[in-house]
Amino acid sequence: MCGIVGYIGSQAAAPLLLEGLTRLEHRGYDSAGIAVVGGSAGLKVAKRAGRVRDLADDLPKRFAGKLGIGHTRWATHGPASDRNAHPHTDAESRVAVVHNGILDNAATLRARLADDGVELASDTDTEVLAHLVARSPASTLEEKVAEALAQVEGTYGIAVVHADFPDRIVVARLGSPIVIGVGEKEMFVASDLAAIVRYTTTVVHLGDGELASVSATDLSTYLPDDRSGRLDRTSIATTEVEAADDGLDLAEGESHMHREMHEQPISAERMLRGRLDARFGTSHLGGLNLDARDLRAVKRVKILGCGSAYYVGQMGAQLIEELARVPADAEAASEFRYRNPIIEPDTLYVAVSQSGETIDTLLAVQEIQRKGGRVLGLVNVVGSAIARAVDGGVYLHAGPEVAVASTKALTSMFLGFALLALQLGRVRDLSIADGQRIVAGLEALPGQLKEALDLEPQLADVARRLAEAPSLFFVGRVRGYPVAREGAQKLKEISYRHAEAYQTSELKHGPLALISPAVPTVALVPDDELAERNVGALHEIAARGGPLVVVTHAGVDLGDLETSEAVDLTRIDVPRNEAELDPVLMTVPLQLLAYHASLHLGLDVDKPRNLAKSVTVE
Numbered sequence: 001m002c003g004i005v006g007y008i009g010s011q012a013a014a015p016l017l018l019e020g021l022t023r024l025e026h027r028g029y030d031s032a033g034i035a036v037v038g039g040s041a042g043l044k045v046a047k048r049a050g051r052v053r054d055l056a057d058d059l060p061k062r063f064a065g066k067l068g069i070g071h072t073r074w075a076t077h078g079p080a081s082d083r084n085a086h087p088h089t090d091a092e093s094r095v096a097v098v099h100n101g102i103l104d105n106a107a108t109l110r111a112r113l114a115d116d117g118v119e120l121a122s123d124t125d126t127e128v129l130a131h132l133v134a135r136s137p138a139s140t141l142e143e144k145v146a147e148a149l150a151q152v153e154g155t156y157g158i159a160v161v162h163a164d165f166p167d168r169i170v171v172a173r174l175g176s177p178i179v180i181g182v183g184e185k186e187m188f189v190a191s192d193l194a195a196i197v198r199y200t201t202t203v204v205h206l207g208d209g210e211l212a213s214v215s216a217t218d219l220s221t222y223l224p225d226d227r228s229g230r231l232d233r234t235s236i237a238t239t240e241v242e243a244a245d246d247g248l249d250l251a252e253g254e255s256h257m258h259r260e261m262h263e264q265p266i267s268a269e270r271m272l273r274g275r276l277d278a279r280f281g282t283s284h285l286g287g288l289n290l291d292a293r294d295l296r297a298v299k300r301v302k303i304l305g306c307g308s309a310y311y312v313g314q315m316g317a318q319l320i321e322e323l324a325r326v327p328a329d330a331e332a333a334s335e336f337r338y339r340n341p342i343i344e345p346d347t348l349y350v351a352v353s354q355s356g357e358t359i360d361t362l363l364a365v366q367e368i369q370r371k372g373g374r375v376l377g378l379v380n381v382v383g384s385a386i387a388r389a390v391d392g393g394v395y396l397h398a399g400p401e402v403a404v405a406s407t408k409a410l411t412s413m414f415l416g417f418a419l420l421a422l423q424l425g426r427v428r429d430l431s432i433a434d435g436q437r438i439v440a441g442l443e444a445l446p447g448q449l450k451e452a453l454d455l456e457p458q459l460a461d462v463a464r465r466l467a468e469a470p471s472l473f474f475v476g477r478v479r480g481y482p483v484a485r486e487g488a489q490k491l492k493e494i495s496y497r498h499a500e501a502y503q504t505s506e507l508k509h510g511p512l513a514l515i516s517p518a519v520p521t522v523a524l525v526p527d528d529e530l531a532e533r534n535v536g537a538l539h540e541i542a543a544r545g546g547p548l549v550v551v552t553h554a555g556v557d558l559g560d561l562e563t564s565e566a567v568d569l570t571r572i573d574v575p576r577n578e579a580e581l582d583p584v585l586m587t588v589p590l591q592l593l594a595y596h597a598s599l600h601l602g603l604d605v606d607k608p609r610n611l612a613k614s615v616t617v618e
Contacts, residue, residue, distance in 0.1 A: 002100040003029065003072040004178070005195045006159045006169050009186025009216045013038075013068030014059065020188075020195035021052045021070050025607070029072035030080035035087040035096035035161060036065030042163035043093055047085035067166060069159045069189070071098035077106065078123025088127040090134030091118060094163045097133065099126040100191055101155035101176040109151065128152075133160060141165040142213050145172060146224040146231055149211070155359065159189050172211040177357050177385050180204040180214060182238060187214045192357075193241060193381070194400070201241050205383060210234060241383050256606045257403035257494070261591055262453055267398045267408045269446040271415045276442060281435020282426040283419040288376060289392035292427045298348045301328035301424075304336055304364045305352035308406045308489060309413065313352050314482035315583050316417025322580050323438065324424035334360035336367070343371035350376045350420070354401055354409040356384020365389050378416045380409050394419070403606045405494050407591050410486070411449070414584040418442060441578035445585070448575035452588035455572060456596075459589055462549055462570050463596030467495060469520050473511065473546075474590075475504040476524035477534060483524050483583045487590030494608045495597040504537045512540065517568075520547040522593070524586055527553035528579045535559065542567045551589050553582075 003024030007016045017034045032055045033047025046059050052072065071086035078084040087096040103109070106125030113131050114120065120127055132148035133141075141162050149156070155175030161168075171178050171189055181188030181196040181203050188196040193203065204219065206212055211231065212221045222231040275283050288295075301320050303313035313330035320328040333351070343349075349368050353361045356379035365375050365386060377386050377393030380401065387393065396412035418438070426435050466472060472491065476484035481503050488499035502511050504523065515521070521541050525534040538548060538561055547568040550558065553576045561567050574585050598605045 002074045002191070003195065004069070004098050004100055004157060004159055004189065004191040005071075006069040006098075006171070006189030006214070007186070008067045008167075008169055008214060009183065010066060011186065013065050014063050016199075017068050017070035018052060018056050018059075019198075020190060021055075021072050023194045023198075024072055024190075024192055025052060029074050031073045031075075031082070031085035032071065033073075033085045033087050033098075034059075034068055034070035035089075035098075036063060036068035037161050037163055037166045038065030038067060043089070043096055043161070045087055045089060045093070045096060047087065048082050049080045049085060067161060067169065069096060069098050069161055069169060076102055077125045084122045084124050086124075086126060088122060088124060088130045090130045092134065095130045095134045096161050097126060097130045098159050099129060100157040101174070103128065103152050103156065104154040105152060106154075125154075129158065129160075133162070141168060141170050142211065142222065142231060145170045146211055146222075149174075150224065157191055167215055169214045170211065171206060171214060173206045174209055175359060175362070178206040178212075179383075180206065180212060180219060182219065186216055187219065189214060193383070197241070202238055203241055203383070204236055204238055205385075205388060207234070239383055255403070257405055257407065257595055258605070260401055260403055261407045261588075261595065263399065264408045264411050264453070264588070265446040265450040268411055268415060268449055270397045270399075271412045272419075272442055272446075275419055276439050278436060278439050278443075280426070281422075281430075281432045281437075281439055283422045283439075285394055285419055285423055287393055287395070288420075288423075295424055295427045297346060298326060298424065299346040300344065301326055301348045301350065303328065303330040303350045303352060303417075304333040304361055305330065306333050306358055306360050308410050308486055309352040309354065309358070309361070311482045311486040311489065312410050312413045312417070313350070314485070315414055315479070316350070316352075316421070318479055318482070318583075319417050319421040319580055320424060323421040323430055323434075324428055325430075326424060326428070332360075333358070333364040336364045341367070343368055343373040345372065347373065348376065349373050350378060351386055351390060352378045352413055353384075353386050354380045354396075354398075354406055354413075356381040356386040358386070362386050362389065376420075378413055380412065404608055404611050405490055405591075405594065405605070410587065411584055414587075415442070415445070418581060437578060438580065441581045444577060445581065448577060448585055449588060451575045452585050453592070455574070455589060456592050458572065459592040460596040462572070463593045464600045466491075466520055466522075466549070466593060467497065467597035467600045469497065469518065471498040471500070471514075471519050473515075473519065473521040474499060474501040474524075475507065475521060475537070476501075477504045477530050479528070479579070479583050480504070480524035480526060480534075480586065483586050483590070484522070486587055487522060487524075487593070490590055490594035491597060493611055494594055494605050495601055495603065496609070497597065504534055507537060507540065512544070515541055515544040515546040517545040517547065520549060522549045522551065522590070525550055525552040525556055525558075526579065526582045526586065527555045527576060528582075531556050535561070542569070549593075551586055
């Protein structure tokens with residue numbers, strides 16, 4: 001969602017900006033643009049709706065400048081169009097601004113500017129910033145930007161250039177990430193490390209509320225004083241990031257989602273490496289910053305995430321309750337802080353996010369900490385906003401995940417919860433025998449993930465049939481229900497087919513009315529204590545002519561459902577692990593079903609419409 005890139009140095013800015021924007025395409029966007037400052041022409045802007053490659057094709061041949069900013073926009077205020085694309089400029093085209101986030105008082109500011117005779121050229125909230133910077137009487141660009149930001153309410157990550165100050169970029173953040181890359185006589189600005197990691201791994205993460213002035217050879221950071229209007233200098237801490245420049249380039253015909261699904265055995269092995277203790281049947285998560293006494297003091301666990309992270313959080317809550325016997329539940333982070341939650345000192349809060357920049361989850365973390373709670377993070381991106389904000393946590397080590405639909409990061413999230421549940425359980429009442437059983441199950445998972453992925457040819461055939469259905473059900477019980485929710489999510493987001501997830505036990509309390517030969521059901525039926533009850537529910541669906549796709553284990557007897565010619569049933573057997581760990585193996589067939597349904601419909605599996613990889617606005 002919305003990407004920012006900036007450059008200042010001795011190289012031509014435009015090619016670097018276009019490359020950076022290309023490397024941010026996975027975040028999701030609908031338009032793109034760049035602005036450069038240089039030469040007698042001063043400020044030059046090129047922008048358009050569509051892809052970065054369209055912008056590059058239309059770029060004027062004479063677009064010189066060694067300072068510039070670029071942006072990929074995901075529409076919030078106004079439709080996707082050339083005029084709403086960033087960068088936005090003032091009336092004199094002296095100032096250019098790119099912005100991630102949302103200005104809550106944009107309507108008021110637009111009305112005030114219109115009353116002053118300013119002709120607004122777009123529908124966006126961002127444009128007001130360009131006018132406010134231009135109208136500021138301050139003598140420096142840093143002060144002009146600070147004065148403009150003092151008038152806005154909301155969230156922002158911004159980069160500003162000015163034709164009258166051709167030696168600097170001013171950036172600022174409040175709730176939306178900005179990272180500055182330090183090079184040799186050149187500097188880079190971005191909202192995501194992916195845009196700049198090819199050129200430098202020495203970075204400065206701008207703090208919330210901070211403003212920075214960036215030149216080719218110098219960097220200064222400030223904290224604006226709202227009362228005095230003064231800019232107070234702050235200390236600068238550089239970080240060396242371990243961000244590999246890989247995972248972004250594809251072979252012809254390859255998709256990021258397909259590659260990332262098949263990386264799950266390797267990423268799972270990497271996630272578990274060095275964290276399992278078979279001798280004592282436990283796990284070691286040093287990043288928690290909690291000793292055994294702290295863990296024993298935990299009375300409840302609350303997990304917060306959005307989308308797939310929320311659903312895997314539900315799987316994690318089930319794991320924690322089963323293994324550690326601690327009450328646990330998951331909640332959508334986007335709703336959490338708005339209900340004035342009660343923050344308990346003996347509750348352990350866990351924030352889950354692939355990007356580490358999900359704004360709803362970050363705001364929930366800040367709300368908990370404001371009220372004195374302890375928060376752990378499960379994130380994939382080192383140095384991300386959530387990773388820096390939490391009191392401790394676990395890195396997922398999944399590697400770069402580019403496709404909007406999360407696969408390998410979701411698997412690593414599940415493993416993170418399994419490791420946390422195991423460590424919590426072993427300082428409480430989980431026996432060493434059960435601990436060793438879970439350790440053995442975790443050690444077997446990478447190989448079993450490969451076995452599940454090998455089911456792809458069968459699943460591709462099933463997916464082509466499901467893709468023709470106008471609507472589908474996904475059902476599961478207890479451990480299977482969040483898997484069903486995740487399966488429905490995957491299908492919806494990349495194939496655009498309507499899908500609903502229900503607890504299998506709830507079918508007869510309403511949803512059964514929708515079952516018909518035109519509405520298939522994907523059912524999760526693990527070989528556990530509820531297998532017979534789940535099979536009974538399948539009979540209820542079959543009796544009403546509903547087609548069935550059953551994801552199960554080899555030991556489950558589906559009875560006459562498989563032999564009756566009147567029943568439309570497809571069986572998919574996945575490898576069996578320990579019952580507590582089976583959910584992660586059952587997610588793999590659902591990933592493949594969604595993927596091949598999308599392919600069959602001719603859709604872009606990596607860039608589904610209206611969605612973004614990193615959601616940085618509320």
